Amino acid sequence: MAQLIDLPTFGSEAGNLTVLEKVMPGAIRRVFYIYGVDAAQRAGHRHQTAWHAMICLSGSCRVYCNNGDDESFAVLDNPRKCLVIEPRDWHLMEQFSSGTILLVLSNEYYDPADYIYERYSLQTV
Template identity: 45%
Template sequence: MAKLIVIPTFTDARGSLSVIEKQIPFLVKRIYYIYNVVGQRGGHRHKTTKQALICLGGSCKIFVDDGTDKRTYTLDSPDQCLLLDAKDWHTMQDFTTSATLLVLASELYDSSDYIDEKYP
């Protein structure tokens, strides 16, 4: 099942600095971000790709179904990171106007890695 972690953040009079060093349990091979969203994104799981999702600004909701448990996560702070296993069927929705969702992926894009069918 997905896991929500807190990214270490250092704040002083100049602002905040969040650092990801050892918190993500895979080597990042692909980085992309989603913004200007109208409607729902995702609607799939993967054969091998693991992901880490961070909403850099604004907020969004991530629905996750691992075949046993279902849960919705709200990402509304850049110090939150949602780790998704390959088996986690997920959708991303309810993006605020200013939301930008950063995704760190364990694999390069491969259309054959996607499984679009929901769990029964």
């Protein structure tokens, strides 16, 4: 199931440094970010093999996750929070605030064949 983790952050008079490491298997192969969202929702899929780590660098959004057995919501509203999504987690991002920048890191390159759009039968969203 998707897991919301607090990233190690080190603060000083010079500012904050937040570290993202060892949160998903393999190497980071793809990095993308979502911003300027006008749509009510983004995503609406799960993956065959790809893991994702999501960090809201600015603004906020809510992420719905469902792995076929359990469902949950996570609010990303702080760059110290990271949502790790496993391949089986069908996910949907919504409730984007103005100015949101959502950073996503993946352990796989983009492959359209990796996407599964079919919802699990127990989904409430």
